[in-house]
Amino acid sequence: MSRVYNFSAGPSVLPESVLKKAAAEMLDYEGSGQSVMEMSHRSKVYDSIIKSAESLLREIMQIPDNYKVLFLQGGASSQFAMVPMNLMTKNKKADYILTGQWATKAFKEAAHYGDAVAVASSKDKTFSYIPKVDKSTFRPDADYVHICMNNTIYGTVYHELPDTGDIPLVADISSCILSKPIDVSKFALLYAGAQKNMAPAGLTVVIVREDFIGNAMDITPTMFNYQTHADNGSMFNTPPCYTIYIAKLVLEWIKNEIGGLEKMQEINEKKAAMLYDFLDNSKLFKGTVVPEDRSLMNVPFVTGDADLDAKFVKEATEAGFVNLKGHRTVGGMRASIYNAMPVEGVEKLVAFMKDFEEKNS
Ligand SMILES: *Cc1c(COP(=O)(O)O)cnc(C)c1O
8 A cells, every 4th residue: 555645625635543543443333333424313323423523623623602513514615605695684795805716706606695795805916915904994884704714726824814893704714724723703603614624525614603693584595594503413414424423533633643723733834834945945936925925724836837837746746746736727736735744745745846946947
């Protein structure tokens, strides 16, 4: 068996110890004589899995008691509609900051359900920075402001939250959840597709303050109403059982093997610094994002020559560094260095890049 270093933006690398544990428990989960894939979601044994996944997430992220944690399906993309259907209900206005493709999709979806306005954007420079905003950027009667915290495709992140005054803040944290501590109390709602930094695809986590539940538009489908899932402990219908189980193993890994989110952040900063330091000093490669807004998780870079980019991606793949091709709208390369990418993977990638630079410049 040989495993590659997988720099995919999502679905993405999972901790090896989690995969081993899942393999060991595949045929017989804790003496139940069944795989977690096979068991009833209403069984006692499954109930303890989903409950410990939630309590671990609450503990690790320090989620306050007045927030609900929902385990849903439909991907982060379904939240682009669920958020406005449930939250754009008082004044029917919401303000969106466009920092990339996901934020733009969220904005366009919201515009179907009310008065959504794009109040700031970094599209003018291929989303290579986070636009500066202040309280005056937002409409005082907006029901919420929506941001995409970490921009998976373009490699930018909010190192500081925008000041929205009293306007509730909603964030898509799909590609940065669990990468470092985050003050949940600053948000009305957070959501994340699990397949970037938490689990395989199929699970979407929503963390929502209780007073934002229960005001959905009349047209809201039952399955799109946060109330439905909050009232039923994420068991209104069959939840994505196996994915929630892997999320639980990943959370145990963060708690017991890593030592929590402060430690996770230290490791992530170390990995990102290795790559950015190399890029800043390279004669061949360069990062595409302004230094002050660089993501810890997704690192896009280019050589400036499309043929050389292609050659790099090809040779890297052959050497066991896979999924480094950049998104088609940016070109070049992108290394996604999520929690489960070991430090050693980034060290070896940097060494490979140095070697490629020497041979090609
Ligand atoms: C991947 C991603 C999405 C889309 O997630 P799906 O689960 O595929 O719908 C949305 N937002 C961000 C920031 C992402 O990285």
